[in-house]
Amino acid sequence: MQNTAILPLFYLPPVGYFSLLQNLAEDFLIEKHEHFAKQTYRNRASIYSPNGKLDITVPVVKGSKVHTKMKDVRISYGFNWQRLHWLSLESCYRSSAYFEFYEDELSHFYTKKFDFLFDYNLELLEWLNKKIKLNKSFNVTGEYFDDIKPELDFRSAMNPKKQEDIVNNKPYYQVFEDRHQFLRNLSIVDLLFNQGPQARLYL
Numbered sequence: 705m706q707n708t709a710i711l712p713l714f715y716l717p718p719v720g721y722f723s724l725l726q727n728l729a730e731d732f733l734i735e736k737h738e739h740f741a742k743q744t745y746r747n748r749a750s751i752y753s754p755n756g757k758l759d760i761t762v763p764v765v766k767g768s769k770v771h772t773k774m775k776d777v778r779i780s781y782g783f784n785w786q787r788l789h790w791l792s793l794e795s796c797y798r799s800s801a802y803f804e805f806y807e808d809e810l811s812h813f814y815t816k817k818f819d820f821l822f823d824y825n826l827e828l829l830e831w832l833n834k835k836i837k838l839n840k841s842f843n844v845t846g847e848y849f850d851d852i853k854p855e856l857d858f859r860s861a862m863n864p865k866k867q868e869d870i871v872n873n874k875p876y877y878q879v880f881e882d883r884h885q886f887l888r889n890l891s892i893v894d895l896l897f898n899q900g901p902q903a904r905l906y907l
Contacts, residue, residue: 716749790814802900
């Protein structure tokens with residue numbers, strides 16, 4: 705039986721994902737061989753817009769259905785989603801305390817083209833890991849494991865359609881909270897742009 709915790713790989717993961725990472729021992733793995741699940745954080749992130757929660761989605765090449773392994777899912781560039789995502793991030797967070805502090809490095813991910821969603825998400829995760837100073841090492845699975853203890857299997861632990869108990873509910877300052885109140889478990893960039901170096905203390 706597999707005795708190592710396994711996590712999915714998300715696009716700009718939610719805050720709860722990093723709370724989980726913070727509390728895990730070093731020997732965890734990132735799932736590379738699961739079948740791609742649509743309408744999940746694997747290619748979607750939630751940010752705080754002037755109108756409330758806004759979901760931004762990385763389009764994938766058609767044919768990336770249920771039976772495509774995560775490692776094989778290709779990003780679609782049928783339209784300029786990178787520009788759209790960057791403009792969304794700018795319009796949502798330009799007035800936040802720390803956006804300018806991170807924008808030069810983060811903007812690289814919205815100009816460079818990546819073939820595979822897994823590679824894109826992993827490089828983003830590694831960048832976020834450095835900025836938050838979690839100092840985690842990311843090793844990936846070499847195969848798909850069925851026989852993993854339920855308490856170590858986090859592959860289905862977070863879903864945009866439901867709020868889980870594993871997320872951190874403590875409020876922190878958000879740019880538009882005076883309009884819509886505190887929104888929990890948004891993308892980690894919401895925490896990073898608003899809290900900067902204090903993000904790790906929040907986690």
